[in-house]
Amino acid sequence: MKDRPFxxxxxxxxxxxxxxxxxxxxxxxxxxxxxxxxxxxxxxxxRLYQIGALTLLLIYGIFALNFEVTPFRAVLLLGTAIATQxxxxxxxxxxxDPRSAAISGLSLALLLRSxxxxxxxAGAVIAVGSKFVIRVKDKHIFNPTNxxxxxxxxxxxxxxxxxxxxxNVAFFGFLITCIGGLVVNRASRSDVTYAFIIFWSALVIGxxxxxxxxxxxxxxxxxxxxxxxxxxxxxxxxxxxxxxxAGRILxxxxxxxxxxxxxxxxxxxxxxxxxxxxxxxxxxxxDLVLPAARYSWGRExxxxxxxxxxxxxxxxxxxxxxxx
Amino acid sequence: xxxxxxxLILTFFAAAQAHAFCGxxxxxxxxxxxxxxxxxxxxxxxxxxxxxMANDFQGSARDFAVVIPVPTKIERGQIHVAEKALIDHLDxxxxxxxxxxxxxxxxxxPMPMAxxxxxxxxxxxxxxxxxxxxxxxxxxIEAKYTVGExxxxxxxxxxxxxxxxxxxxxxxxxxxxAASVLGSYIRQNMHFFVAKVNIGEQARLGFNYLRPxxxxxxxxxxMLPIRLGTVNANGAQELFVYVITTHGRVETTNYRTVKLxxxxxxxLFVRKDFAPFYxxxxxxxxxxxxxxxxxLEYAWDMGWCDPCASEPLSRDELKKLGVxxxxxxxxxxxxxxxxxxxxxxxxEDLVFQQTGDQRQFQARYVLHHPAKAGECKAAIAYRREVxxxxxxxxxxxxxxxxxxxxxxxxxxxxxxxxxxxxxKKWWEKIx
Numbered sequence: 108m109k110d111r112p113f114x115x116x117x118x119x120x121x122x123x124x125x126x127x128x129x130x131x132x133x134x135x136x137x138x139x140x141x142x143x144x145x146x147x148x149x150x151x152x153x154r155l156y157q158i159g160a161l162t163l164l165l166i167y168g169i170f171a172l173n174f175e176v177t178p179f180r181a182v183l184l185l186g187t188a189i190a191t192q193x194x195x196x197x198x199x200x201x202x203x204d205p206r207s208a209a210i211s212g213l214s215l216a217l218l219l220r221s222x223x224x225x226x227x228x229a230g231a232v233i234a235v236g237s238k239f240v241i242r243v244k245d246k247h248i249f250n251p252t253n254x255x256x257x258x259x260x261x262x263x264x265x266x267x268x269x270x271x272x273x274x275n276v277a278f279f280g281f282l283i284t285c286i287g288g289l290v291v292n293r294a295s296r297s298d299v300t301y302a303f304i305i306f307w308s309a310l311v312i313g314x315x316x317x318x319x320x321x322x323x324x325x326x327x328x329x330x331x332x333x334x335x336x337x338x339x340x341x342x343x344x345x346x347x348x349x350x351x352x353a354g355r356i357l358x359x360x361x362x363x364x365x366x367x368x369x370x371x372x373x374x375x376x377x378x379x380x381x382x383x384x385x386x387x388x389x390x391x392x393x394d395l396v397l398p399a400a401r402y403s404w405g406r407e408x409x410x411x412x413x414x415x416x417x418x419x420x421x422x423x424x425x426x427x428x429x430x431x
Numbered sequence: 432x433x434x435x436x437x438x439l440i441l442t443f444f445a446a447a448q449a450h451a452f453c454g455x456x457x458x459x460x461x462x463x464x465x466x467x468x469x470x471x472x473x474x475x476x477x478x479x480x481x482x483x484m485a486n487d488f489q490g491s492a493r494d495f496a497v498v499i500p501v502p503t504k505i506e507r508g509q510i511h512v513a514e515k516a517l518i519d520h521l522d523x524x525x526x527x528x529x530x531x532x533x534x535x536x537x538x539x540x541p542m543p544m545a546x547x548x549x550x551x552x553x554x555x556x557x558x559x560x561x562x563x564x565x566x567x568x569x570x571x572i573e574a575k576y577t578v579g580e581x582x583x584x585x586x587x588x589x590x591x592x593x594x595x596x597x598x599x600x601x602x603x604x605x606x607x608x609a610a611s612v613l614g615s616y617i618r619q620n621m622h623f624f625v626a627k628v629n630i631g632e633q634a635r636l637g638f639n640y641l642r643p644x645x646x647x648x649x650x651x652x653x654m655l656p657i658r659l660g661t662v663n664a665n666g667a668q669e670l671f672v673y674v675i676t677t678h679g680r681v682e683t684t685n686y687r688t689v690k691l692x693x694x695x696x697x698x699l700f701v702r703k704d705f706a707p708f709y710x711x712x713x714x715x716x717x718x719x720x721x722x723x724x725x726x727l728e729y730a731w732d733m734g735w736c737d738p739c740a741s742e743p744l745s746r747d748e749l750k751k752l753g754v755x756x757x758x759x760x761x762x763x764x765x766x767x768x769x770x771x772x773x774x775x776x777x778x779e780d781l782v783f784q785q786t787g788d789q790r791q792f793q794a795r796y797v798l799h800h801p802a803k804a805g806e807c808k809a810a811i812a813y814r815r816e817v818x819x820x821x822x823x824x825x826x827x828x829x830x831x832x833x834x835x836x837x838x839x840x841x842x843x844x845x846x847x848x849x850x851x852x853x854x855k856k857w858w859e860k861i862x
Binding site for chain 2: 172173175220221222263264265266267269270271272273274275317318319320321323324327328373374375376
């Protein structure tokens with residue numbers, strides 16, 4: 108089939124179509140992977156899909172799974188994250204973009220639990236604020252959501268993450284949503300997600316085989332909604348993973364091994380969250396050893412539309428501080 | 432006759448004595464609600480754990496024996512025998528409860544009153560001994576001694592085959608499939624102790640029931656091995672886990688923990704049928720969660736209760752259960768979890784974590800006694816309100832238990848014909 112994308116009229120980024128279209132297109136794109144659909148998928152900012160998917164998961168979590176988070180608290184987290192982004196953007200003199208902050212707020216609402224509303228607010232502020240403060244070579248170190256959760260768990264025994272609250276029944280629904288994310292995210296850095304799935308599954312299944320457990324046990328461990336969220340929405344964050352593909356695969360391997368070690372050798376919970384935060388610290392080192400071009404949310408879109416229209420001013424900003 | 436190994440058996444029975452709360456208590460839930468139920472108390476702070484396992488084994492004590500996996504090597508002195516009354520009290524204190532309120536007479540000033548009734552729980556474990564060929568099988572008898580009415584053997588094994596052979600040669604009947612589970616525990620560096628009843632000691636001590644076994648150990652593993660309990664595969668098993676920690680609710684990290692429906696108005700007949708009501712309610716909730724969830728029945732600071740199904744445990748009782756931080760003035764927070772499990776739905780052992788959640792939760796069901804309303808204008812509206820409330824109660828109980836709603840209405844004598852014609856709305860008189 109001939110690829111004819113460049114003759115089409117280009118909509119601006121802000122007119123990218125409704126969330127529903129994005130969701131539908133991602134499923135179609137996964138089933139019918141034609142070059143044209145592939146191209147159309149690449150035009151979407153993956154963050155828009157992530158915001159839609161996380162919102163759906165959150166609504167499902169609150170109303171069907173009775174997550175320990177109220178709609179009010181979810182909106183509060185979202186609002187705090189976006190407000191923090193606005194304030195920090197103004198202080199730093201960069202363009203305000205709420206998308207990544209929205210992803211951080213939604214992710215926190217999905218994962219972070221506390222009786223204290225102030226600790227939740229602190230989580231949202233730390234998540235977004237850390238992007239602006241903890242930086243090496245103009246690249247922030249910690250995945251905002253992950254960094255905030257780990258920091259709060261270190262500082263207080265009044266916050267927690269409930270990895271078991273997703274259950275396994277909803278797993279396949281989550282899986283489809285997450286795979287949709289991969290399709291939209293294709294232009295970005297899904298390699299780290301694939302690599303992590305492979306390493307993590309190998310370690311979990313390998314351990315069960317080693318100790319003589321039936322396969323139902325590792326399968327049960329892999330069918331976990333929190334693990335999916337981590338794999339598809341957290342570790343895949345292109346702004347905090349190494350720049351080179353080899354580096355990202357190494358990164359995924361270290362995170363997987365660290366998480367496995369914490370869960371199954373030290374017998375502590377939330378191993379992958381601790382491991383991701385710990386591994387994030389050595390990302391600058393990985394970038395030094397395995398250098399490559401820095402990722403920018405706008406670059407992929409700009410490159411693709413380069414032959415037809417000039418880059419959109421919003422995507423061409425020189426210092427994009429936003430990230431998931 | 433070979434001894435049999437019973438692994439995590441138990442029977443659930445209902446609550447202990449109810450105590451007064453703003454008046455007097457109603458009936459108590461009683462008798463055996465759940466079969467094959469076990470009760471385990473886990474007391475934990477940092478990595479230190481004291482586990483108490485109760486048992487109401489109904490057969491001959493000669494046949495009672497149990498293999499208990501523990502995460503660390505156990506020494507003499509780490510195993511103890513507790514009083515059954517401790518667990519009964521904990522059960523009564525944390526049981527799902529029934530609270531009743533009396534409506535004020537709409538024709539005179541109000542005087543509310545509340546009372547309540549609980550329903551309870553109970554359960555436990557089982558096994559036994561030998562020597563010299565052990566070593567050739569890779570089984571080491573680390574210690575052998577008598578604690579209370581139990582003969583205890585502390586074993587370390589390197590291969591499940593050796594352990595299985597040793598157990599069989601020493602007169603134990605292994606459930607089919609237990610060997611592979613024991614094997615995977617050995618690979619995970621778990622250790623075992625075997626307990627069997629010393630009939631002579633039991634007679635000397637004068638107990639005609641089996642007292643709970645306690646074991647203290649220090650391990651990062653915050654878990655409860657349930658896989659041995661599923662190998663018998665005689666259908667689903669019932670397990671109650673009481674976890675006592677310092678600062679918050681405990682939940683499972685590898686299964687969903689779901690709160691049992693609570694604070695629901697139910698019809699007055701539940702007062703005398705509380706046991707079947709609670710049993711049906713639990714079964715219905717298990718079905719709705721596809722038998723894949725652990726249920727939270729109680730989460731409360733041990734210092735108080737409101738309303739109390741039973742008084743909080745005393746300092747002395749807590750100490751006997753193994754709460755070792757009482758002198759440090761740290762909190763004592765109780766979580767009661769209830770799970771119905773089988774191998775298909777619960778393939779792996781329960782793993783727990785303590786959360787920072789200090790909100791109180793209790794499974795509580797509410798009765799409202801209508802007032803004998805006199806003849807006044809307010810009484811007409813009141814009676815209508817009561818009828819509407821009773822209809823809701825019928826629907827609530829049907830929803831919670833899966834019972835037929837028409838049957839509920841019949842039991843409650845809800846009948847539209849019973850409405851005084853003078854109190855009917857105008858449109859109700861048309862047809």
